[in-house]
Amino acid sequence: MPILLPLAFLFDQAVPAAKPPPSPAEIAAGAPAAAWRAIADEDILIFTLFNRRQVIVQLAASFAPRHVERMRLLAGSRWWNGASVYRVQDNYVAQWGDASEKKPLPAGVADGGAAEYERIGGAPVLRMTRPDSFAAIAGFSDDGWPVASDGKYSWLTHCYGMVGVARDLAPSVGSGAELYAVIGHAPRALDRNIALVGRVIEGIDALSSLPRGTGKLGFYEKDQVPAAIVSARLASALLPAERPRFEYLMPTSPTFARYLKARENREPPFFTVSAGGADLCSVAVPVRRRSAG
Amino acid sequence: MPILLPLAFLFDQAVPAAKPPPSPAEIAAGAPAAAWRAIADEDILIFTLFNRRQVIVQLAASFAPRHVERMRLLAGSRWWNGASVYRVQDNYVAQWGDASEKKPLPAGVADGGAAEYERIGGAPVLRMTRPDSFAAIAGFSDDGWPVASDGKYSWLTHCYGMVGVARDLAPSVGSGAELYAVIGHAPRALDRNIALVGRVIEGIDALSSLPRGTGKLGFYEKDQVPAAIVSARLASALLPAERPRFEYLMPTSPTFARYLKARENREPPFFTVSAGGADLCSVAVPVRRRSAG
Numbered sequence: 300m301p302i303l304l305p306l307a308f309l310f311d312q313a314v315p316a317a318k319p320p321p322s323p324a325e326i327a328a329g330a331p332a333a334a335w336r337a338i339a340d341e342d343i344l345i346f347t348l349f350n351r352r353q354v355i356v357q358l359a360a361s362f363a364p365r366h367v368e369r370m371r372l373l374a375g376s377r378w379w380n381g382a383s384v385y386r387v388q389d390n391y392v393a394q395w396g397d398a399s400e401k402k403p404l405p406a407g408v409a410d411g412g413a414a415e416y417e418r419i420g421g422a423p424v425l426r427m428t429r430p431d432s433f434a435a436i437a438g439f440s441d442d443g444w445p446v447a448s449d450g451k452y453s454w455l456t457h458c459y460g461m462v463g464v465a466r467d468l469a470p471s472v473g474s475g476a477e478l479y480a481v482i483g484h485a486p487r488a489l490d491r492n493i494a495l496v497g498r499v500i501e502g503i504d505a506l507s508s509l510p511r512g513t514g515k516l517g518f519y520e521k522d523q524v525p526a527a528i529v530s531a532r533l534a535s536a537l538l539p540a541e542r543p544r545f546e547y548l549m550p551t552s553p554t555f556a557r558y559l560k561a562r563e564n565r566e567p568p569f570f571t572v573s574a575g576g577a578d579l580c581s582v583a584v585p586v587r588r589r590s591a592g
Numbered sequence: 593m594p595i596l597l598p599l600a601f602l603f604d605q606a607v608p609a610a611k612p613p614p615s616p617a618e619i620a621a622g623a624p625a626a627a628w629r630a631i632a633d634e635d636i637l638i639f640t641l642f643n644r645r646q647v648i649v650q651l652a653a654s655f656a657p658r659h660v661e662r663m664r665l666l667a668g669s670r671w672w673n674g675a676s677v678y679r680v681q682d683n684y685v686a687q688w689g690d691a692s693e694k695k696p697l698p699a700g701v702a703d704g705g706a707a708e709y710e711r712i713g714g715a716p717v718l719r720m721t722r723p724d725s726f727a728a729i730a731g732f733s734d735d736g737w738p739v740a741s742d743g744k745y746s747w748l749t750h751c752y753g754m755v756g757v758a759r760d761l762a763p764s765v766g767s768g769a770e771l772y773a774v775i776g777h778a779p780r781a782l783d784r785n786i787a788l789v790g791r792v793i794e795g796i797d798a799l800s801s802l803p804r805g806t807g808k809l810g811f812y813e814k815d816q817v818p819a820a821i822v823s824a825r826l827a828s829a830l831l832p833a834e835r836p837r838f839e840y841l842m843p844t845s846p847t848f849a850r851y852l853k854a855r856e857n858r859e860p861p862f863f864t865v866s867a868g869g870a871d872l873c874s875v876a877v878p879v880r881r882r883s884a885g
Contacts, residue, residue: 387801389800389801390752390753390796427725429723429724429726430722430723431722431723432720432724432725432869432871433722433867433869433871458777459683459777468861469864483776483777484751484776484777484778486874487871487874488855488858488863488866488867488874490865491864491865492858492862492864492865504804507682507683507800507801507804508800508803509801510801511800568762569785570785571762571784572709572783572784572785574725574727574780574781576725576726577726577780578871579725581725581777581778581779581781
């Protein structure tokens, strides 16, 4: 089917004719090996759904160490086996865990403790060119996360695919058992109000393409079937040969700076007017599978 | 199932305990009748999919009059009957039209003419509090659209649910037959580069929950089934009793200003830290069904 479909030039497609400048995706793909950093096996959490689709989450241990530790305990005790995605609200979140709210949590896991909504210091090592609508400073942390900052504190931001810990009203901070992923326009108002604990680095569409819940706030009604979760395992709990391996482009690398600039300044032939800037959540951190070794 | 699910307080749910301030949704719902303006029947285009789901689009005739006129001709000639949604790219767009690219366009419809990517004047009547990452000015037009401006020109913005005209490289501006809707984080880099012609005011989830295309750029591969479009009709072409009727909250109304302020300043009990601002695409213009009469 050799048809040229409209919009086909939006992304990293090879364009014949006068050689265009490399696209953001091409710039990232061409980064030297030294610009990539491996994600640790204990920071990779793999949810497998009823349909064999996998949702792979990178954990943000540097921002929410306590919640991440709880999540590792939950995975280790296979607590999520048999859980489900029970809420899918359009342009907002997909949420999963124990819909019955009756399943006992394993030892060492409970709602409570200090909130992990922000941390002292940790301003981004690479900043966006244009002002952010939500914070004084926005950019990327040295370990590859989208962050905002007021100069004193910094925090993860609710970009597409980010994973957070559902909670009730304060003092609840969530146990880490009930999670959500952003599947719509970045709900940045949640920043500093909920603990973000990671991001989906593969398989987000297994969540975003689920039927929306017809109940209030997108909760599935009784006549809808929640998406069952078969298992949740840390990569570090798998045999080495079975572990999925990922790496991210380091924000401290020259290539990342070029990638950001290209995202902020889209170029011809498709783009004729460039905004000269972008918002933080328009610039996904490049993450890819890496070959074994 | 009287369980209190986490995150249940995020939106417009009645919260017991100390009476909280009204949520943004509650403020909009409480607007007086005079704050709402009816959408004209000829500006409502109804796509009906294979599964009976409807995707209802409000046309932006004040911004893209030529493209909108073409779309009315396409609907009048039933050109979209038998078309399909043939591309669904996660966190980006769902695109529909004639996947074969061979169906002749009706008289009066063709790619070409001046681009309708921006217009002179038309700065927003209500502005966002915080800076926009893409433009000097961002806010809402008097007729209810999200717009950005450089002080001289203004243009519609690629917020969630906005509908645009797919095109090839310039001088193509698109015919209006191939359309897309935003189903992810606002791809604002497309602003001023593509003609936006409207927004989905009902049924966006019929597009956003479709399976993602496994081909490049989210195009459906041969082993995937495009979502067939049964019909596309203007509301004005239906019998009066069958016409869906909608109204939007006028950005010039005091209620809209309060709604915007509430969106920019989320409040307790759920929110404990407010950003004091938001980006344009975080603030959807309230649109609702209206009762006949």
